[in-house]
Amino acid sequence: MRIAIVLGTRPEIIKMSPVIRECQRRKLDHSILHTGQHYSYNMDKVFFEQLGLPDVKANLDVGSGSHGEQTGKMLIGLEKELLKDRPDVVLVEGDTNTVIAGALAAVKLGIKVGHVEAGLRSYDRGMPEEINRILADHCSDYLFAPTEKAKQILLHEGILDANIEVTGNTVVDAVFQNLEFAEKHSLVLANLSLNRGSYFLATVHRQENVDDEMRLRGIIDGLKMVHKEYGQSIIYPIHPRTRRALQNFGLKTEGLSLVDPQDYLSFLQLESNARLVLTDSGGVQEETCVLNVPCVTLRDNTERPETIDVGSNSLAGTNPETILENVKLMLGRSNDWKNPFGDGNAAPRIVEVLRRKLE
Secondary structure (H helix, E strand, C coil): CEEEEEECCHHHHHHHHHHHHHHHHCCCEEEEEECCCCCCHHHHHHHHHHCCCCCCCEECCCCCCCHHHHHHHHHHHHHHHHHHHCCCEEEEECCCHHHHHHHHHHHHCCCEEEEECCCCCCCCCCCHHHHHHHHHHHCCCEEEECCHHHHHHHHHCCCCHHHEEECCCHHHHHHHHHHHHHHHHCCHHHHCCCCCCCEEEEECCCHHHHCCHHHHHHHHHHHHHHHHHHCCEEEEECCHHHHHHHHHHCCCCCCEEEECCCCHHHHHHHHHHCCEEEECCHHHHHHHHHHCCCEEECCCCCCCHHHHHHCCEEECCCCHHHHHHHHHHHHCCCCCCCCCCCCCCHHHHHHHHHHHHHC
């Protein structure tokens, strides 16, 4: 059984790392193809090193561009790589342009496709990620749903029950595998003079928030209101693109502590020790749920409704007053919810399904 694992963003590296480790443990023939969707492989090497992952077999280094240009470059490059080795299955994870390019390149070559984290839906077709995840699901042979709710979504869309496996989410595997290591080896709290529970953590990166002046202004004003209300630092690891947007829109960030983007272990340490996290990231909604840290999502919808159901998360949108209201709501709740994303053994289940079906 030969497995090709396609990834191109840091969240994909994190969530696929348990699958890669399981392939290593079983001594399976596997390779990693890096598209370079967000960063070049050279810039991502720190993530591979921290997570103890092997070098990639191919680095496409496609870089930035329009959705069509970026996806097209990846499709061309991945097809060439897959033709060289003809793996038995291509694994993709999530909802990025890398995912749809990897799935399409494989299926057009008659190679089986496995979609890790299948069945998520925001029901917002304005999000590029929503289109990617729908198309990836409907051209995949093996759909690894993180929850029973995700499975039901797939069944309602006409996907065969036999093609769906509820495995849990590999984000739980990654958190469990790396949290203790992060606590021992990350110095980020000391470097930023932070104590557990003494700060809020914010992340904002989605296109619909960063590129829209009114939405970004609402988020920044909301964060400033939270800082004024509680008097605690709001640590904001900020991407260069978002920093440029703040400058272009003339937005001031008094009261916010803007820091450079963090490596995975440092961010995990910041997340696990925060009083509360404000984010527009899907993966962060999951991680905070696993870590029992309350979360406020700066979006109008979420493809992680399980976090809402168990009470670890609330949807605030981008209105400043609503953001503050949701922070008050979440801080008033008990954080003893049950994690709905599995027991941390998603990766072994995924690899075992592939072994059973392919061998």
